[in-house]
Amino acid sequence: MATSITVARDIKATVSRSPPISVSTSPATTFRSLSFHSSNSSFPKLSHNSYFPYHQPVEKQLKPFATEDIKILLLENINESARTVLEKEGYQVEFYNHALTEDELIDKLKDIHVLGIRSHTALPPSILKRANFPNLLAIGTFCIGTPTASLLPLARLGIPVFNSPFSSSRSVAELTIANIIILARQLLDRNAELHNGQWNKVSTHCWEVRGKTLGIVGYGHIGSQLSVLAEAMGMVVTFYDTIPVMALGKAKQVATLDELLIKADFLTLHVPEAPETNGLIGAAQLAKMKSGSYILNASRGSVLDIPSLVSALRSKHLGGAALDVFPAEPGVNGNTFEGYEELAGLPNVVLTPHIGGATEEAQRFIGNEVAEALVRFVNSGSTVGAVNLPEVALRGMKVGEEGSVRVIFIHWNRPGVLRQVNGILKDHNVDKQMSDSRGEVAYLMADISCVKEEEIKCLYDNLESLTSKIMTRLLY
Numbered sequence: 329m330a331t332s333i334t335v336a337r338d339i340k341a342t343v344s345r346s347p348p349i350s351v352s353t354s355p356a357t358t359f360r361s362l363s364f365h366s367s368n369s370s371f372p373k374l375s376h377n378s379y380f381p382y383h384q385p386v387e388k389q390l391k392p393f394a395t396e397d398i399k400i401l402l403l404e405n406i407n408e409s410a411r412t413v414l415e416k417e418g419y420q421v422e423f424y425n426h427a428l429t430e431d432e433l434i435d436k437l438k439d440i441h442v443l444g445i446r447s448h449t450a451l452p453p454s455i456l457k458r459a460n461f462p463n464l465l466a467i468g469t470f471c472i473g474t475p476t477a478s479l480l481p482l483a484r485l486g487i488p489v490f491n492s493p494f495s496s497s498r499s500v501a502e503l504t505i506a507n508i509i510i511l512a513r514q515l516l517d518r519n520a521e522l523h524n525g526q527w528n529k530v531s532t533h534c535w536e537v538r539g540k541t542l543g544i545v546g547y548g549h550i551g552s553q554l555s556v557l558a559e560a561m562g563m564v565v566t567f568y569d570t571i572p573v574m575a576l577g578k579a580k581q582v583a584t585l586d587e588l589l590i591k592a593d594f595l596t597l598h599v600p601e602a603p604e605t606n607g608l609i610g611a612a613q614l615a616k617m618k619s620g621s622y623i624l625n626a627s628r629g630s631v632l633d634i635p636s637l638v639s640a641l642r643s644k645h646l647g648g649a650a651l652d653v654f655p656a657e658p659g660v661n662g663n664t665f666e667g668y669e670e671l672a673g674l675p676n677v678v679l680t681p682h683i684g685g686a687t688e689e690a691q692r693f694i695g696n697e698v699a700e701a702l703v704r705f706v707n708s709g710s711t712v713g714a715v716n717l718p719e720v721a722l723r724g725m726k727v728g729e730e731g732s733v734r735v736i737f738i739h740w741n742r743p744g745v746l747r748q749v750n751g752i753l754k755d756h757n758v759d760k761q762m763s764d765s766r767g768e769v770a771y772l773m774a775d776i777s778c779v780k781e782e783e784i785k786c787l788y789d790n791l792e793s794l795t796s797k798i799m800t801r802l803l804y
């Protein structure tokens with residue numbers, strides 16, 4: 329923890345302040361138009377602790393810098409819609425259609441303000457320990473899943489992680505419905521046979537899905553959406569979740585996973601990746617499933633044990649499986665899919681390359697949603713949509729108006745901090761203020777006015793000197 333604070337506090341990075349050639353004149357968002365177009369400068373003003381190079385004279389330290397200095401790294405072929413939003417802000421956007429190796433990522437982290445990733449970039453705490461990321465302000469995961477193990481370490485550094493919690497739920501639910509019917513009718517086997525010139529018209533072990541029991545593990549955004557679609561096809565829906573959830577339609581929650589395993593004709597997994605879901609379904613659980621039943625996994629590869637699944641399929645205990653996710657996945661299209669040779673060629677096994685959320689609709693929506701959350705955070709400090717920090721936003725913003733400053737103070741959630749901060753702000757007019765905490769980290773935002781430009785540095789230094797400080801940003 330101490331190391332983490334040091335990383336944030338020791339930032340001395342200097343940002344190149346060559347005057348921007350052009351700053352987008354049509355503001356991309358309301359936030360931006362309200363925030364950074366100051367009346368006396370054509371440059372958007374944005375200040376952050378990393379933008380106070382102490383070796384420079386005070387007047388230079390306070391020189392506003394442009395949003396064009398913000399460097400964004402987008403990995404894993406994030407949708408074009410995200411780039412459009414970010415480039416419109418004037419940020420520098422570097423784009424890769426694939427994931428980076430750990431060493432490549434560590435190298436890039438030295439320089440960037442915002443990292444955009446998808447599910448392939450695990451970003452474990454070990455990377456955070458090895459990497460130096462003095463300017464990093466935020467991380468956008470352009471998908472649902474987030475790097476769960478690193479959320480707390482990042483919060484402790486004052487770095488919010490944003491995701492898109494439900495933009496692809498419908499796409500995943502629809503893929504699951506397709507796979508349920510594909511498995512019930514052995515469609516891919518019939519399709520492959522015919523492509524090989526073999527006519528094989530069979531009805532043995534082919535079923536309607538109407539009246540069959542669908543067991544959903546994890547009744548969140550995807551599980552509940554799937555529940556509605558499955559009932560429309562006449563399926564009986566039961567689900568298991570670790571928390572009590574309101575069942576939709578006629579669906580029923582069961583108290584234990586075992587209860588679901590013995591009831592389900594189709595078992596489908598929709599839980600997040602977490603230590604508690606790692607290996608959730610292994611040999612013991614598969615053995616409890618009905619003979620001839622089917623299993624589907626579109627959650628994370630770590631949830632289902634592959635060798636146990638292979639055994640259950642080979643012994644014909646299970647009638648088939650549909651897997652969209654795998655414990656290890658290639659990071660780029662065109663790479664070989666290796667390590668699952670035992671699954672390939674098994675009858676009635678559907679393998680897809682993690683395409684649950686891969687639709688035009690979902691990806692476009694995700695690109696916009698996460699990029700806009702990042703813009704709001706970089707430009708105005710709003711953490712709405714963050715999964716690891718308290719969600720704080722203030723209405724409107726007078727930044728850019730003479731004497732107005734937005735103070736953002738991310739700090740340890742300890743008694744007495746608000747009193748200290750307000751002691752520092754006391755000579756200015758506090759127009760509005762909001763503070764919230766999440767576990768050990770708290771986030772304070774205040775809009776103050778009647779601040780003379782020469783007072784900003786002092787304000788900043790006073791906040792930085794508080795022992796509770798994790799990160800200070802002043803937007804003016």
Ligand SMILES: NC(=O)c1ccc[n+]([C@@H]2O[C@H](COP(=O)([O-])OP(=O)(O)OC[C@H]3O[C@@H](n4cnc5c(N)ncnc54)[C@H](O)[C@@H]3O)[C@@H](O)[C@H]2O)c1
Binds near residue numbers: 548601608626683686
């Ligand atoms: N295949 C894909 O392309 C794709 C696309 C989107 C999401 N996903 C994966 O699907 C997961 C679920 O997405 P979501 O939007 O429905 O998430 P969600 O957070 O809305 O729902 C997850 C549900 O699982 C429950 N849960 C957690 N641990 C559990 C456990 N041990 N046993 C039973 N229930 C448990 C939670 O209480 C919650 O209700 C994501 O975390 C992501 O990893 C995959």
Ligand SMILES: O=C(O)[C@H](O)COP(=O)(O)O
Binds near residue numbers: 446473496682684
């Ligand atoms: O978590 C998610 O949203 C899915 O697993 C999709 O991930 P992807 O964007 O890497 O395909």
